[in-house]
Amino acid sequence: MIEFNHIRKSFGEKVVLEDVSHIMETGKCNLIIGQSGSGKTVMQKCLVGLFEPDEGEIIYDGVSFTDMGIEQRKELRQQIGMLFQGSALFDSMTVEQNIMFPIDMFTNKPFAEKLKQVNEVLERVNLVGINKKFPAELSGGMKKRVGIARAIVLNPKFLFCDEPNSGLDPQTSMVIDKLILDITREFNMTTVINTHDMNSVMEIGENILYLYKGKKEWSGNKKDIIFSKNERLNGFIFASEFLQDAKDMRMLEAKGKIDDNRDMNELLNGDKLV
Amino acid sequence: MLFFNHFGRYLIMLKGMFTRPENMRMYWKELMHQCVEIGIGSLGIVIIISIFMGAVSAVQTSYQLVSPLIPSTTIAQIVRDTVILEFAPTVVCIVLAGVIGSKIASELGNMRVSEQIDALEIMGINTKSYLIMPKIIACLITIPLLVILSMVLGIWGGRLAGTATGIISPDTYDMGLLMNFVPYNVFFALIKAYTFAFIISTIPSYYGYYVKGGALEIGRSSTKSVVISCIMILFADYVLAALLLDKAG
Numbered sequence: 001m002i003e004f005n006h007i008r009k010s011f012g013e014k015v016v017l018e019d020v021s022h023i024m025e026t027g028k029c030n031l032i033i034g035q036s037g038s039g040k041t042v043m044q045k046c047l048v049g050l051f052e053p054d055e056g057e058i059i060y061d062g063v064s065f066t067d068m069g070i071e072q073r074k075e076l077r078q079q080i081g082m083l084f085q086g087s088a089l090f091d092s093m094t095v096e097q098n099i100m101f102p103i104d105m106f107t108n109k110p111f112a113e114k115l116k117q118v119n120e121v122l123e124r125v126n127l128v129g130i131n132k133k134f135p136a137e138l139s140g141g142m143k144k145r146v147g148i149a150r151a152i153v154l155n156p157k158f159l160f161c162d163e164p165n166s167g168l169d170p171q172t173s174m175v176i177d178k179l180i181l182d183i184t185r186e187f188n189m190t191t192v193i194n195t196h197d198m199n200s201v202m203e204i205g206e207n208i209l210y211l212y213k214g215k216k217e218w219s220g221n222k223k224d225i226i227f228s229k230n231e232r233l234n235g236f237i238f239a240s241e242f243l244q245d246a247k248d249m250r251m252l253e254a255k256g257k258i259d260d261n262r263d264m265n266e267l268l269n270g271d272k273l274v
Numbered sequence: 275m276l277f278f279n280h281f282g283r284y285l286i287m288l289k290g291m292f293t294r295p296e297n298m299r300m301y302w303k304e305l306m307h308q309c310v311e312i313g314i315g316s317l318g319i320v321i322i323i324s325i326f327m328g329a330v331s332a333v334q335t336s337y338q339l340v341s342p343l344i345p346s347t348t349i350a351q352i353v354r355d356t357v358i359l360e361f362a363p364t365v366v367c368i369v370l371a372g373v374i375g376s377k378i379a380s381e382l383g384n385m386r387v388s389e390q391i392d393a394l395e396i397m398g399i400n401t402k403s404y405l406i407m408p409k410i411i412a413c414l415i416t417i418p419l420l421v422i423l424s425m426v427l428g429i430w431g432g433r434l435a436g437t438a439t440g441i442i443s444p445d446t447y448d449m450g451l452l453m454n455f456v457p458y459n460v461f462f463a464l465i466k467a468y469t470f471a472f473i474i475s476t477i478p479s480y481y482g483y484y485v486k487g488g489a490l491e492i493g494r495s496s497t498k499s500v501v502i503s504c505i506m507i508l509f510a511d512y513v514l515a516a517l518l519l520d521k522a523g
Binding site: 048049050070073074075076077078080081082084085086088089090091101102104105106108160 | 299395397
């Protein structure tokens, strides 16, 4: 579990995060959502220690990350895996070398054992037989999966994903989302995902934090979103008329009514949804 | 103010390198990789420029020595001393600042921009120590060796050009090389080589490690690192000459 309280972060005069508090739960996909520039990436970088918050406290499983020294942080980071927006694979290394790198750095296992471990995680992300390929030879979705494989190879307790679906087609995005969800459940990890992909929100959003201009605007899960009255959240999630119609249909199924300002007859005639 | 800001960050970067390595074997592997990249990778250009520097030096010295009272052995002495004192350490290091410096700055800059450095930090690796330290040590090992090679090839290039053009016979050239030889000059050249190796590795590392932006900024920081390295090499060259050659005299 990761808990953070009253996080504030500014760059010069510009305040990017203001008084943000939330709890990221273990064994769940915890999503940080918000418009571009809302502070999602800065929030995640504060959580992993790439940025130091100006104020506030971050607590990993009851231990204050904010008060940790350099050596303690290095130890904790060995329990953290991260998938970056651009995958951040090492260009000069093959897939096998990329995934083996953390094992090489932090263990003294024999090569055969390391290779077995690499092949196991590659199988887990459905990428068997690409050991000798270089990152430049892979598609965007494959790079993301290799990034996930590298992030989970040391069985971390915490997994961070920064925009895991950016630049991917909807179908591949679903594959990545499902993979992250399955891995989270399988290894009982605390997974924190930055996203503004609505499919992801509705598929894997078990604990969602919505940031608006650097402040916590709303929190809940994917079911709560459907019934949320928060206008900013609705404007962000259901930005298109099509998605607004889809939301109303779900509400209609669940509660037998839709938002007051929507035309029910028009919706039921199916004109919009077709 | 900007100078002190950069200089302060540069010193903090150097201080940040000195931590306990996470895995000595991986650091050793990286050091060997950098030695090959920097040493073997620069071998070709060093061989070419050294031979031509020596050759041109021999031909031009002979052109300027018009008096019949000056013996031909002087050509060899002048080639030897200019190659050892200036051409091999300074000119070769200025060329290496371009070759190695731009490579270091663009490699680190690309790693920074594509979040590879962040990925290493998240793993719990001290990136200053793992990425920069091996480059500096590799430069300190290989650049003085390249300078020694350059001295030998420069002097040999002078001999080759001198005999090929009929300016000086091989025996006279060899005799000239042994006359009034000051071993301290080689020591001085090596002090310069170590100083310049430190400049060539640390300044581009600083500019590459702290780059912000995209491909354009990587190019800019790479160019800037080479320009500043060259200026620092020339400045250090003057300071070392003023300090050490005066003492020798």
